[in-house]
Amino acid sequence: xxxxxxxxxxxxxxxxxxxxxxELYALDAISAEERRAIDAFVEDAAPAIRDTFAxxxxxxxxxxxxxYASDQVDPPADLFERIMDRxxxxxxxxxxxxxxxxxxxxxxxxxGSPLTPDPGTEAEDLRSGxxxxxDELSQRRSARASMSSRAxxxxxxxxxxxxxxxxGVTIAQNLQQTSLEEQILEASDVRTEQLALQAxxxxxxxxxxxxxAAVVTxxxxxxxxxxxxxxxxxxxxxxxxxISVGTxxxxxxxxxxxxxxxxxxxxxxxxxxxxxxGGSEIPTLPIVAQIPLGA
Numbered sequence: 001x002x003x004x005x006x007x008x009x010x011x012x013x014x015x016x017x018x019x020x021x022x023e024l025y026a027l028d029a030i031s032a033e034e035r036r037a038i039d040a041f042v043e044d045a046a047p048a049i050r051d052t053f054a055x056x057x058x059x060x061x062x063x064x065x066x067x068y069a070s071d072q073v074d075p076p077a078d079l080f081e082r083i084m085d086r087x088x089x090x091x092x093x094x095x096x097x098x099x100x101x102x103x104x105x106x107x108x109x110x111x112g113s114p115l116t117p118d119p120g121t122e123a124e125d126l127r128s129g130x131x132x133x134x135d136e137l138s139q140r141r142s143a144r145a146s147m148s149s150r151a152x153x154x155x156x157x158x159x160x161x162x163x164x165x166x167x168g169v170t171i172a173q174n175l176q177q178t179s180l181e182e183q184i185l186e187a188s189d190v191r192t193e194q195l196a197l198q199a200x201x202x203x204x205x206x207x208x209x210x211x212x213a214a215v216v217t218x219x220x221x222x223x224x225x226x227x228x229x230x231x232x233x234x235x236x237x238x239x240x241x242x243i244s245v246g247t248x249x250x251x252x253x254x255x256x257x258x259x260x261x262x263x264x265x266x267x268x269x270x271x272x273x274x275x276x277x278g279g280s281e282i283p284t285l286p287i288v289a290q291i292p293l294g295a
Contacts, residue, residue, distance in 0.1 A: 009034050016186040018049065022056035046192060048187050050205065091293045180260040181215045198219065199272070199288040201253075207264065207293055211227050214264050214293055218257040223250025224274050231275040232259060233283055234241070235290070238270040245270070247279040269293055 009030075012020065018041050024030050025038055042053050046095075076082075184190055187208035195203045203221035208214070224230055230253060232245035248257060262271070272289035273280075 009037060016188060018045065019053055019056065019127045019182050019186060022053050023060045024058035026057040046185065046190075048186055048192065048204070052182060052185065056241075058291070079162060112164065132156075180213055180262060181206070181258060184211050184213050184215050187211045195291060197272075197289040203289065203291050204290055205293075212259045212263055212265055214270075215260045216261065216291060218248075218253055219255070221253045221257070223253065227277055227278060228274050228279055230278045230288075231273050233260070233271040233273065234264075235269040235271050239267050242271060242283050244279065244281075247275065263291055267293055 009021065012018070015069075021030070021038055024140060025035065030038070042050055045053070074244060123145060184206050187210045189210045190206055190208045193205045195205065197203055197218075200222045204217040204219065206215045221230070230248040232248070233242040234245060235242055244258065245261065270291040270293065271287045272291075273283045273285070273287055275284055
């Protein structure tokens with residue numbers, strides 16, 4: 001399921017779609033009022049949503065910083081002189097006239113001979129320069145104000161996506177769609193629960209009937225014995241044979257292991273067993289952990 005920005009932040013937050021705003025938040029492409037609204041929402045959100053939001057903000061900022069990081073290099077000492085030598089009319093750094101502005105550039109006639117600057121022309125140039133500068137300042141202010149528009153936010157987000165893609169993080173995907181785990185956490189009917197496992201460690205469950213999916217996060221589960229793996233199973237509610245979800249080695253469960261489970265309709269629970277390497281066609285008893293999906 002793809003998530004798109006709503007017409008306004010209030011609508012997105014009402015739907016629980018705060019994670020889509022993480023990159024815009026990280027890039028400061030939102031107003032102060034929107035930032036306060038997001039801060040308040042995240043503060044009251046479930047721990048899993050707070051952590052995911054913080055991770056996305058941190059990843060965005062770190063990747064942008066790394067992409068733009070560079071060592072400062074001083075320009076060649078004679079760079080200014082070389083630039084001045086290339087100006088038309090033989091202007092060189094030895095002449096102080098090059099600092100006098102546009103009137104001096106017009107003081108070189110078609111014959112290449114220097115002309116005496118007209119004071120009236122210089123005054124006109126100064127007035128013109130001030131007008132152009134004022135226009136440019138006004139344009140910059142207008143452009144800055146327009147950053148609050150939806151279109152400008154997408155430009156910022158798209159530009160950031162290019163930079164972050166170079167850094168190895170595809171933020172473009174985050175702006176257009178979320179992972180199944182994030183969709184579940186954002187669902188209006190999400191139910192979360194933490195269970196202590198007999199094998200050791202914990203299982204964090206997030207399940208949504210709206211999304212017809214669940215996500216199980218195993219944390220601190222001890223590695224199985226050498227030559228064995230954990231195998232996860234769906235337990236059908238109609239009493240049919242368990243369906244294998246996949247196997248997990250000791251390396252897989254080290255730290256945290258997230259398993260997304262789409263299409264949970266008709267599944268009453270998730271079970272975990274210890275099986276020989278490669279897994280089994282049917283569960284080997286005893287079941288070391290069982291995670292109910294029902295309310």
